Amino acid sequence: MTASTRAVELTHVAARAASDKIAEDIVAFDVSEQLAITDVFLICSAGNERQVRSIVEAVEDRLREAGAKPVRREGERQGRWVLLDYAEIVVHVMHTEEREFYALERLWRDCPTMTLPADVTPGRGR
Template sequence: MANLQEQIQAITQACQDKKASDIDVLPVGKMTSLTEYFVLASGNSTAQVDAIADAVIEKMEDLGIEPSHRQGQREARWIVLDFGDVIVHIFHREERDYYGLERLWKKDREEDHEED
């Protein structure tokens, strides 16, 4: 099985191949037991968001890893793919701006550092 860095590399490459924008890898393992990393990416249309998700799933299946859970593919506005140690969030740009996951997790990281 591929290690975490290989998984992240495959995911980000799949996003780049489908022209995703604002690809961001957030290490969240110290803040949650849910996962080690979030990978966030944006698409400009529902068709692009769906294509990015399909490409990520295909790249991960090439590594022998299938998502344990996927949500949002019907609407293709915010698709979540759960690969265990890596959860991928693929947003339509408007949803990403609205929900602001980076701001939420950045705030949590700053609070963690203040406690150190």
């Protein structure tokens, strides 16, 4: 089983939105083989809380325009790690320090990395 067409579409929309706000280290994992609750984890980071919030707002706006509604949202108040759950995809926007500490890439390294559109820049970290 692989990520659904809709999940891939939403991942591309979210990745472009994050890239437009200069998110760092944008990466997407197809977790559909490992998890029954979602198809894709999109992970990106920012150097400060203000930028985390800016990325979150851009992702939410673009996904809303694409017809997606969040199932749940966590961590907005602190602005250190915001999780946006859209059922088909889960977007993690993390402060750089949290990303290094929690190392989600290490946890999901057995899952295939998804190719993102050419206009998505991975940011300074890669």
